[in-house]
Amino acid sequence: MDELNEMPETQESYATENITGMYGEFGGMYVPPALESKLHVLAREFNAAIDDKSFRDEYLYYLKTYVGRPSPLFYAANLSALTGSRIYLKREDLNHTGAHKINNTIGQILLARRMGASEVIAETGAGQHGVATATAAALMGIKCKVFMGKVDAERQAVNVSRIKLLGAELITTTAGTATLKDAVNAAIEYWVGNPDSFYLLGSQVGPHPYPVMVGYFQHIIGKEARQQILEAEGRLPDSIFACIGGGSNAIGLFSAFLNDEEVEIHAAEGGGSGSKPKTAATLNFGVPGVFQGTYSYCLVDDKGQPTDSYSIAAGLDYPGISPQHSFLKETGRARYHVVTDQEATDAFRMLSRTEGIIPAIESAHAVALAITLLKDRDQLAVINLSGRGDKDVERERNMMDN
Numbered sequence: 001m002d003e004l005n006e007m008p009e010t011q012e013s014y015a016t017e018n019i020t021g022m023y024g025e026f027g028g029m030y031v032p033p034a035l036e037s038k039l040h041v042l043a044r045e046f047n048a049a050i051d052d053k054s055f056r057d058e059y060l061y062y063l064k065t066y067v068g069r070p071s072p073l074f075y076a077a078n079l080s081a082l083t084g085s086r087i088y089l090k091r092e093d094l095n096h097t098g099a100h101k102i103n104n105t106i107g108q109i110l111l112a113r114r115m116g117a118s119e120v121i122a123e124t125g126a127g128q129h130g131v132a133t134a135t136a137a138a139l140m141g142i143k144c145k146v147f148m149g150k151v152d153a154e155r156q157a158v159n160v161s162r163i164k165l166l167g168a169e170l171i172t173t174t175a176g177t178a179t180l181k182d183a184v185n186a187a188i189e190y191w192v193g194n195p196d197s198f199y200l201l202g203s204q205v206g207p208h209p210y211p212v213m214v215g216y217f218q219h220i221i222g223k224e225a226r227q228q229i230l231e232a233e234g235r236l237p238d239s240i241f242a243c244i245g246g247g248s249n250a251i252g253l254f255s256a257f258l259n260d261e262e263v264e265i266h267a268a269e270g271g272g273s274g275s276k277p278k279t280a281a282t283l284n285f286g287v288p289g290v291f292q293g294t295y296s297y298c299l300v301d302d303k304g305q306p307t308d309s310y311s312i313a314a315g316l317d318y319p320g321i322s323p324q325h326s327f328l329k330e331t332g333r334a335r336y337h338v339v340t341d342q343e344a345t346d347a348f349r350m351l352s353r354t355e356g357i358i359p360a361i362e363s364a365h366a367v368a369l370a371i372t373l374l375k376d377r378d379q380l381a382v383i384n385l386s387g388r389g390d391k392d393v394e395r396e397r398n399m400m401d402n
C-alpha cells in the first residue's frame with residue numbers, strides 16, 4: 001500500500017509517545033477544573049479515534065478529495081539559481097482555502113462529529129482559522145459559531161463575509177482590546193457553558209490535548225515532503241524551513257525529520273521591527289510561563305505579564321507559542337530566527353517575480369530566512385509554503401501607492 005495512504009496509529013512515529021501532553025517541562029493542562037474534565041474527555045476520544053482505522057481513512061479521504069492532497073513539492077529552479085542551493089517548495093498554498101489550516105480543521109471536525117457534538121466553536125484573529133472552520137463545518141453539516149474581537153472583525157471585513165457566506169454565525173466581543181485573546185476567552189466561556197459544543201482550536205497551542213492533536217493532523221505535511229524529496233533527489237534535505245506563529249505548519253513539516261539528525265531545522269518567527277516591544281518573536285524575546293492553558297514561552301511586559309505581540313503577518317501575530325517548539329528550542333534540535341517585516345516583504349515580492357508564486361506574508365518569512373541562510377552554501381533544502389498571498393495583495397497595493 002502507498003505509504004501516504006496510511007496515518008500512524010499512535011503519535012509515536014512523529015513525536016514522543018505523549019499521553020500527558022508534556023514536551024520536557026513544557027506543555028500540560030493549566031486550566032480551571034471545569035475545563036480540565038472536558039479536556040480529559042477530549043484526550044481520551046482523540047486517542048480512541050486515531051486508533052480506529054476507519055477514522056484515519058476518512059480523514060485521508062477528505063484530505064485527498066476535498067483539500068487536494070498530496071500537495072506538490074515543487075523544485076524552485078529560479079530561486080535555486082539565485083541562492084546557489086537546490087530549493088524545493090512544499091505547496092500548502094495550493095490546498096482548498098489556500099493554506100495548511102484546513103488539514104487540522106478537517107481532522108478536528110471529524111472528531112467533533114464522532115463525539116456527537118451539536119456544534120463547533122472557534123476563535124479567530126485575522127479570520128483565517130474562522131474561514132477554515134466554517135468551511136469544514138459546512139462540509140459536515142455541523143453548526144458553527146466563530147468568536148472574533150470587534151476590532152478584528154472590522155479590520156477583516158472580507159473574511160467576515162466569507163465566514164457568514166459559509167453559513168457560520170459570527171459572534172463579536174467588545175471585551176478587553178476586542179482582539180484575538182478576548183475572542184479566545186469568549187469562546188472558552190461559551191464552551192464551558194455548552195457541554196455539546198466542540199472547541200476547534202487552530203494552532204499548536206493551548207492545553208493538552210490540543211498541541212498533540214494539531215501536531216498529529218498537520219503531520220501529513222512532513223510525511224509527504226519526506227517521501228517526495230526522497231523520490232526527487234534520492235536523499236534527505238540538508239535543511240528545512242518554516243514560518244512560525246503558534247507553530248502548526250512548522251511542526252507539520254518538522255515532525256517527519258526530527259529523528260534525522262543530519263537535517264538542520266530552521267523556523268522564522270514574525271520579528272516585526274526586529275526588537276521589543278514591536279515583535280511577535282516569542283522564542284527569541286519571550287520567557288517561559290503559563291499562558292492560555294499551557295506552560296511554554298510567552299512575550300511579557302516589564303511586570304512579567306503576557307503582552308500584545310506585533311507582526312505584519314496576522315497569522316504570526318501571537319504572544320504565545322507551541323510547547324513542543326519551546327522544547328525543540330531548549331534541546332537545540334530546531335533553531336528559531338527573527339525575520340523582520342521588511343525582510344518578509346522583500347521575500348514576498350521576490351518569490352512572486354522569480355517563481356510566479358505569490359506567498360502568504362507569513363510564508364514569506366520562511367522564504368526570507370532560507371534565502372539568508374542558504375546563500376552560496378550548495379545545500380538541498382525544503383521550504384514550507386504555508387499559504388497563498390491573495391489576502392496580502394491589498395496591503396501591498398497600499399504600500400506601493402504610498
Ligand SMILES: *Cc1c(COP(=O)(O)O)cnc(C)c1O
Nearest residue numbers: 245246247248249315362386387
Ligand atoms: C495561520 C497561518 C500561519 C501561522 O500559524 P502556524 O500555526 O504557526 O502555522 C502561517 N501561515 C499561514 C498562511 C497561516 O494562515
